[in-house]
Amino acid sequence: MSSKMxxxxxxxxxxxxxLLFLAGRTPEPTRALPAFNGGTASxxxxxxxxxxEVIADNLEIPWDVAFLPEGGYLVxxxxxxxxHIAADGSRRALPIEGVRTGGEGGLLGIALHPAFADxxxxxxxxxxxxxxxxxxxxxxxRFESGTLSDRTVIIDDIPGASYHDGGRIAFGPDQHLYIxxxxxxxxxxxxxxxxxxxxxxxxxxxxGVAPGNPYGTAVYSWGHRNPQGLAWDxxxxxxxxxxxxxxALSGFDEINLIERGANYGWPEIEGDERxxxxxxxxxxxxxxTTWAPASAAILGNSLFFGGLRGETLYEAxxxxxxxxxxxxxxxxxxxxxxxxxxxxxxFLYITTSNLDGRGTPRAGDDKLMRINPASx
Numbered sequence: 267m268s269s270k271m272x273x274x275x276x277x278x279x280x281x282x283x284x285l286l287f288l289a290g291r292t293p294e295p296t297r298a299l300p301a302f303n304g305g306t307a308s309x310x311x312x313x314x315x316x317x318x319e320v321i322a323d324n325l326e327i328p329w330d331v332a333f334l335p336e337g338g339y340l341v342x343x344x345x346x347x348x349x350h351i352a353a354d355g356s357r358r359a360l361p362i363e364g365v366r367t368g369g370e371g372g373l374l375g376i377a378l379h380p381a382f383a384d385x386x387x388x389x390x391x392x393x394x395x396x397x398x399x400x401x402x403x404x405x406x407x408r409f410e411s412g413t414l415s416d417r418t419v420i421i422d423d424i425p426g427a428s429y430h431d432g433g434r435i436a437f438g439p440d441q442h443l444y445i446x447x448x449x450x451x452x453x454x455x456x457x458x459x460x461x462x463x464x465x466x467x468x469x470x471x472x473x474g475v476a477p478g479n480p481y482g483t484a485v486y487s488w489g490h491r492n493p494q495g496l497a498w499d500x501x502x503x504x505x506x507x508x509x510x511x512x513x514a515l516s517g518f519d520e521i522n523l524i525e526r527g528a529n530y531g532w533p534e535i536e537g538d539e540r541x542x543x544x545x546x547x548x549x550x551x552x553x554x555t556t557w558a559p560a561s562a563a564i565l566g567n568s569l570f571f572g573g574l575r576g577e578t579l580y581e582a583x584x585x586x587x588x589x590x591x592x593x594x595x596x597x598x599x600x601x602x603x604x605x606x607x608x609x610x611x612x613f614l615y616i617t618t619s620n621l622d623g624r625g626t627p628r629a630g631d632d633k634l635m636r637i638n639p640a641s642x
Contacts, residue, residue, distance in 0.1 A: 317641035318596075321615070322351050323630035328617040329433070330376045331607050331634060335383045340409070341634060342390065344372035344622070350412055351634075360414055366393045366400060369428030374402075375435040377443065379471060386410050387471075389443065391433045393426050400426035404435060404445060404473075420473035421484060425450040425463040430492040430509075434561070439502050442476040443469050445484075446506065448492035453533040456489050464490045464532060466506065466524060480527030489529040489544060493522075495562025495571050499584060507559035507571045510536060510551065519557040520547035521569065523587055549582065549589040560604040565614065565639060572603035572616060574624070579603055579616060581642065595642050600635070601625050614639055 327344040334340065337353030346365035350358045365373050371393030379387035386408050393402050402424040408416040420443070424432075430448030438444050449456045449464035456464025459481060468476045468486035475484055495507030503523060508530075510518030518536045522545070531544035537553065540546055551557050558574035569582040569589075577600070581593040596603075604619040614637040620627045 315638050315640070317638050319636045320630070320633050321636050322349075322357065322634040323632075325349065325617070325632045325634060327372075327619055327622045328605070328632050328634060329372070329374050329619075330605050331615055331617060332376045332378050332388065333607075333610055339634065340376060340388070341617070342373045342376050344374065346373050346392075348373070348376075348390070348414070352412075358412055360412075362390065362392060362414075364392075364394050366395045366426075369431075371400065371402070371426055371428065371431045374431065374433030375445075377435045377437055380437050380441050389420065389435055391435050391445065393431055396423070398423070400428075400450075402426040402431055402433070402447065404443070406473075421445070421462075421467065421469055423462065424467075425452065425455060425461065427451040432490075432493060434494045434496050436496040437471075438468075438504065439498055440476075441471070443471060444486065444496050444504070445469070446490070446493040446496060449490070449532065453491075456491065456532045457529075457534065459485060459488055464488065464492075466490065466493060466496075478526070486526060487524050487528050487530060489531045489534075491532040494560045497562040497564040497569060499564050499567075499569075503587065505562055505564065505569055505584075507557075507562045508547075509558060509560075510556070516556040516575075517551055517553040519551040519555075519559050521549040521559075521571075521582055521589060522547050548587070549592065560619075561606045563606045563608045563614070565608050565612070570606045570608075570614060572606050574602045574604060574619060577601055577603065579606065579614075579637070593642075600633070601628060601631070609636070612639070613637060 329342045329344050332340040339351045341349040346362050348360040373392050375391035377389045388409050389406050391404050403422040404420040406418045406420050407414045424447050427450040432447040434446040445467040447465050455461040465485050466487045467484040469484050470476050492509040493506045497505050506522045506524050508520040528545045535541050557576040559571045561572045563570045567584050571580050578597045579595040582589045583591040600618050601620040602625040605617040607615045609615050616635050618632045620631040
């Protein structure tokens with residue numbers, strides 16, 4: 267047999283071996299976007315994971331998001347509506363009576379009770395009108411079959427105003443409810459320890475003073491201007507983001523590590539300033555940069571927060587009690603970003619806030635969006 271014929275025969279045998287090998291393999295499934303259906307994700311034989319997906323559009327100043335265990339979402343709109351987005355995508359608006367809207371006030375934060383799957387209790391932070399003027403309060407509701415009932419005031423008479431109303435609420439690892447409040451435009455209240463303004467509060471689920479609070483009141487930390495982010499890391503440390511000075515003197519937005527009874531200095535110190543008995547931020551934006559941080563969520567070793575004026579998804583990389591790097595994502599892509607939450611599927615969820623009078627509305631605004639963290 268000639269050498270040419272031997273070469274052809276060898277190639278035919280090699281080709282047959284390769285075909286037999288491939289025939290015995292099972293194709294690997296394409297990784298798919300986990301659909302939020304109560305925490306169960308389907309990943310086989312579906313479309314590839316998109317970097318960004320719009321979950322809901324045409325919302326009106328969505329302020330906060332909660333994830334229902336049966337699937338779907340509850341979204342607060344600052345105009346005074348709770349939007350129920352069911353697992354099938356259908357949407358229903360539940361108006362909250364008595365919400366005072368205008369400026370930065372309105373229907374703000376939402377938190378589900380740690381035992382929500384059993385008791386169906388949820389908590390809302392809202393602005394209202396009282397005989398004393400504008401106030402903020404936290405109220406509890408029961409959410410069943412798409413309706414709200416059993417409305418109960420948990421904590422009341424938090425000073426309110428058109429600006430600096432705080433509004434973030436979250437249950438901590440200790441099962442107590444933490445509440446951020448702003449200085450309501452009255453700077454001195456932040457340094458008045460008996461005032462509920464300019465504080466981070468900590469109460470029991472029924473509104474009573476939580477055991478272990480430093481002063482026997484709802485106050486957990488003080489000296490805040492307008493904190494709007496709460497998130498706990500894997501070590502149980504509480505981090506908060508806070509709006510710095512505004513107007514002509516903008517900047518000095520903060521990332522703070524919150525400790526029981528600590529005074530964070532507003533309005534006496536800001537930026538790198540130091541004073542005995544007061545805590546400086548772990549990181550601040552400086553005098554010439556404004557993040558306008560409106561949220562906080564921890565995923566892995568990173569603290570994510572939305573930037574309103576910064577129009578960016580910020581990522582602060584944590585190392586113990588330090589921020590070792592600040593990364594920016596989607597700068598200018600979506601406009602003003604308010605809330606960042608980590609969903610049960612391990613994805614980041616953000617809301618835009620381009621209809622709040624300070625942004626430039628885009629098609630479909632405002633939106634609830636899901637971000638694939640692997641793309642960052």
